[in-house]
Amino acid sequence: MGWGEAGTVLVLLVASLVALVLVMLARREAAEARAKAEADVAQIRAEAAEALVEVQRREARAADREAETRAERQEAKTMRAEAAGLLAVAAEQERAARVSAENANTKAAELLASLSGLTAAQARERQLELAAQSAAHEAAALERRAEASARASAERNARRILAATAQRLAQATSAQTTVTVVPLPAEEMKGRIIGKEGRNIRAFEALTGVNVIIDDTPDSVTLSCFDPERREVAAVALGALIADGRIHPQRIEIAHAEALEGAAERTRAAGHDAAERAGVRGLHPEVVETLGKLRLRTSYGQNVLEHLVECAQAAGVLAAELGADADLARRAAFLHDVGKALTAELGGTHASVGAALLERCGESDLVVNAVAAHHDEVPKQSVEAVLVQVADALSASRPGARREELDQYVERMENLESLVVQHAGVRKALAMSAGREVRVVVEPSAVGDAELPELARAIASHIEKDLSFPGEIVVTVVRELRASATAG
Incomplete structure (x- = not known):
């Protein structure tokens, strides 16, 4: 055999070995794949067995719940039947009670008719009348309680607002001497x-x-x-x-x-300065000059112009607390005593004189009304008019604002009251508002309603004749009839 044939044989031998190796590798891979497949199948079978067990367990639970549901349905059916029986019994008892009540009402009506001599219709009307009276008394009691509660709440709020106003405006007194x-x-x-x-x-x-x-x-x-x-x-x-x-x-x-x-210039300057301190703008020049004259005017020792500035500040604070128009209240309070500078020249009260001046100088209707009404000479048209009265009283009545000799004051009040009680039918006389008002209480059995105006005029004439006093005194006659009873 030559070298060529030997090489060929050698190549074929190598190829056979390679083929054998490849076949062995393929068999090994096939065996591994089969083993892996068998393991996967075994795992799937185990999972399927577990799932089958879970399904059987859930089917058992569902069967138990179904059995419980059937039992509950049966129990509910039994309870419905019992409830229907009880309702029937209750309806029967209600019918029996209604019949019994009707019989009792009939017997009561017959007994009432026999005792009082009233028919059933008359007794029913009487019963309705008594029920209406009872309801009216209850409504009146509720109204009184609600009114008392509202009054208490209003008084608390009023004290809070007035205290806050007085605290903000606390300042030195504005008294003048000679x-x-x-x-x-x-x-x-x-x-x-x-x-x-x-x-x-x-x-x-x-x-x-x-x-x-x-x-x-x-x-x-x-x-x-x-x-x-x-x-x-x-x-x-x-x-x-x-x-x-x-x-x-x-x-x-x-x-x-x-x-x-320089007096006129000082007057105008004082008016402008007071208006600026009060926060009031746009005044007519005549009003400013009239206000300036008040720098030299006092009322019971209190400087009138300083009193107006203080009233304007108080009214502004009160209006802001109450949600009213602060600018309107401040303006009306600052101008409410402007007529005091003109009472020596013109007739009438300072409120009416001041209101006429302001109306002539183009002030608004609400300001004019507040000035005219600050002593209740005309009805008030706005809440700001009420605030002007409050600010006026707050400024005048605070401690130290006004001064007067106590003995003279007491003597004048006593003389005024003793003069009024001299008239026939007068039960009591009360001097109020530092002697600017006297309230007269008469005996209702001695003085009738139609006689009150004549009595008031007679008392006023008596005062004008026998007493000397500054300004004006308003006489108010009161006739009051009272009845009382006590419930045990």
Whole structure:
């Protein structure tokens, strides 16, 4: 055999070995695949067996629930039957009770008719009437309780609002006296005011009508006069003389004349300043000037212009707390006493005079009404008018706002009440509002309703004739008939 044949044989042998190896590898892979498949089949069979067991368990539970449901249905059916039986018994008892009640009502009606002599219809009407009266009494009691609760709540809120207003507006009193203190830059200025042999002070007092009090008080002199206008002019003139330094009779005359000429400007400035402090804008020039005149007007020691500023601030706070128109309330409160500057020139009360002035100067109807109604002379048309009254009372009645000699005050009130009770039929007289109102209670058996106006006029005429008093006094006559009973 040559080398060619040997190579061929060798190649065939190698190919056979390779083929044998490949066959062995294929058989091994087939065996592994078969083993894996058998393992998967075994796992699937195990899972199928578990699923079969779970299905059997659920079927058993479902069978148990079905058996329970059948038992519950049977029990419910039995209960429905028992309930129907009970309803039938109850209906029968209700019918029997209705028949028994009707029989009892019939017997009661017959007994009532036999005892009272009333027919059944009359007794029914009487029963309905009594029921209506009982319902009316219950409704009245509920109304009284609701009214009492509302009044208590309103009083609590009113006290809270008034306390908050008074706290915000707490300030020094605005009382004026009959003297004015003028400060001096140096103590030696007193000698210059007196002048040689007292000629300067005599000239000053004769020209101004004001007493000049020079005492041991350091660095000040006092001007005394009952007329506030003369006292203001004197204070301005003396201030100008002190600032100038030249004090002699001729210079005193010039300073006094200049102080008189500047009165109108001081009046306007005071009105503008008060309006600015009160927060009120757009006032007519005539109203501003009239307000400025009040800087020299007092009421029971309280400066009227300061009182108006305080009332405006209080009314604004009250209106803001209550949700009302704060600007309207502030404006009306600031203007409510403007008529006091004109009562010496015009007739009527300061409320009516002030309202007429404001109406002429173009103020709104609500402001005019609030000014006219702040002493109840006309009906109020807005809640702001009520707030003006409240602010006025709050400013006037706070401690220290007004001053008056107690003995004179008590004596005047006692004289007023003793005069009123002299009239026939008067049971009691009450002086109120610092003597501006007197309330008269009469005996209803002695004075009839038709006689009340004549009695009020007679009392007013008696007061005008026998008493002297500032301003006006309103006489209110009350005739009240009361009846009371006690329930045991």
